[in-house]
Amino acid sequence: MDKQLIQQCGDELYTAMLERTPVRPLTERFSDITIEDAYNISLRMLERRIESGEKIIGKKIGLTSKAVQNMLGVGQPDFGYLTDKMAFSQGEEMPISERLMQPKAEGEIAFILKRDLMGPGITAADVLAATDCVLPCFEVVDSRVENWQIKIQDTVADNASCGLFVLGDRAVDPRKVDLATCGMVVEKNGSIISTGAGAAALGSPVNCVTWLANTLGEFGIPLKAGEVILSGSLVPLEPVQAGDFMSVSIGGIGSASVRFV
Amino acid sequence: MAEAYENKLTQSQIAELAIHCENAELEAYEITKITDDFPQMTYKDAFDIQWEIRRRKEERGNKIVGMKMGLTSWAKMAQMGVEQPCYGFLADYFSVPEGGEFKFDELIHPKIEAELAFVLKDELKGPGVHIGDVLRATDFVMPAVEVIDSRYKDFKFDLKSVIADNSSSSRFMTGGQMADIADLDLKNLGVVMEINGEVVQTGAGAAVLGHPAASVAMLANMMGERGESLPAGTFIMIGAITAAVQVNKGDAFTVRYQGLGTLSGKFA
Numbered sequence: 393m394d395k396q397l398i399q400q401c402g403d404e405l406y407t408a409m410l411e412r413t414p415v416r417p418l419t420e421r422f423s424d425i426t427i428e429d430a431y432n433i434s435l436r437m438l439e440r441r442i443e444s445g446e447k448i449i450g451k452k453i454g455l456t457s458k459a460v461q462n463m464l465g466v467g468q469p470d471f472g473y474l475t476d477k478m479a480f481s482q483g484e485e486m487p488i489s490e491r492l493m494q495p496k497a498e499g500e501i502a503f504i505l506k507r508d509l510m511g512p513g514i515t516a517a518d519v520l521a522a523t524d525c526v527l528p529c530f531e532v533v534d535s536r537v538e539n540w541q542i543k544i545q546d547t548v549a550d551n552a553s554c555g556l557f558v559l560g561d562r563a564v565d566p567r568k569v570d571l572a573t574c575g576m577v578v579e580k581n582g583s584i585i586s587t588g589a590g591a592a593a594l595g596s597p598v599n600c601v602t603w604l605a606n607t608l609g610e611f612g613i614p615l616k617a618g619e620v621i622l623s624g625s626l627v628p629l630e631p632v633q634a635g636d637f638m639s640v641s642i643g644g645i646g647s648a649s650v651r652f653v
Numbered sequence: 654m655a656e657a658y659e660n661k662l663t664q665s666q667i668a669e670l671a672i673h674c675e676n677a678e679l680e681a682y683e684i685t686k687i688t689d690d691f692p693q694m695t696y697k698d699a700f701d702i703q704w705e706i707r708r709r710k711e712e713r714g715n716k717i718v719g720m721k722m723g724l725t726s727w728a729k730m731a732q733m734g735v736e737q738p739c740y741g742f743l744a745d746y747f748s749v750p751e752g753g754e755f756k757f758d759e760l761i762h763p764k765i766e767a768e769l770a771f772v773l774k775d776e777l778k779g780p781g782v783h784i785g786d787v788l789r790a791t792d793f794v795m796p797a798v799e800v801i802d803s804r805y806k807d808f809k810f811d812l813k814s815v816i817a818d819n820s821s822s823s824r825f826m827t828g829g830q831m832a833d834i835a836d837l838d839l840k841n842l843g844v845v846m847e848i849n850g851e852v853v854q855t856g857a858g859a860a861v862l863g864h865p866a867a868s869v870a871m872l873a874n875m876m877g878e879r880g881e882s883l884p885a886g887t888f889i890m891i892g893a894i895t896a897a898v899q900v901n902k903g904d905a906f907t908v909r910y911q912g913l914g915t916l917s918g919k920f921a
Contacts, residue, residue: 570912573910574841575844575857575911577841584863587855587856587860588855588857590843592852592855643841644841644911
């Protein structure tokens, strides 16, 4: 794809997000679109957000479960950027009906770094050593693509289908928790809808952050001290609507809850 | 159970069905679900068949070493088309030591499940047992893996048939690290099941009836309906935290438990 087309696609997705009007899959319209094109489109979309005053506060990793990777026919995760406008606090209402179009919630573990991590050559031990704390997190993903009809290029171009997120208010030292076996329980409107454990994301959430540090390292981009890194869902995605209430609890870490309006 | 707790089968029919189900277990062959031939069967009949199988084993010199709950997740109940959990007993020869081998050829179509086991220090007797009673009466908790092996063709059954078949009980393994109940967050306790080195299932304790101890309370209450109790020292497996996973001969498994170590073994 040439520069102009990449810019056009990024602008289209940005407008789709603002106007809450989904677009046809890029992969249906541009059969030769590559994953690299898709990341460039996502950077254009991000550029528009920054121009409008949003600040980058971290990154998210997506496609971390085997089941989702198989569904999309890919063998690796993807990533997107988090901005301040996506972040909500524990106990706040999340205005999905104003901001999102086809939201789905997922429970995750968020990492806050105390040191920069610059790939390549980053190991799981480096990630643990650089992690200040981990927190429980709800990410509410959304797709700017009609009916979530996404292939890998569609979701990558769309900032890894990032929507909004809320962090729990308890931060835990990674030395205090076994991140691969910690259990997760997700409740919606008072019923338990799913359970999982850390290993559901690439064997461990630490592996996801390691992958991201090494992948970004190839482009000379570091994970920065203070950034929030959402490491990927440990449970199946759950469609949500205004009026729903959800909570997630993680063994040894804590809980987060969110009310959708 | 809306129906009255009474028998519709005769004592000789119950005895014959116990032999029918137990032989299928002992010789590892499939049978069709028994309610096809005895549609009038009640829950009491089904439990009477299970208790007759238990009596037969004890008469032969087997020891009963514990109890298990089955169909304890809402997802599993929906998947199997049943309305509530059930229980079964564990005989001495069901037990395989940690790190050991399950003999695949002794089984029909085994599946494995990651579970937790409670060991009691006080007796529990229903009705009216609640989670608090269970926590008070629990000596310790330890990891367990259950191998289920319904004797029914293709795992197709209804609740009454599965109760009569000792709730698909077949083999189990326990070990790992024991822990005091006060040191565990049982609802959020995570488990990770790997087969041949690949993560195949993850889950947390709340998958079992919302709280693992709720399963033990339900067992005590169901046993109470027959005037039976769970004596001090009873070993109780609470039901699957993960979905049951089909295994093949040669498969090796490892289940990791948050704060409770690991269990591994293989199917030889």
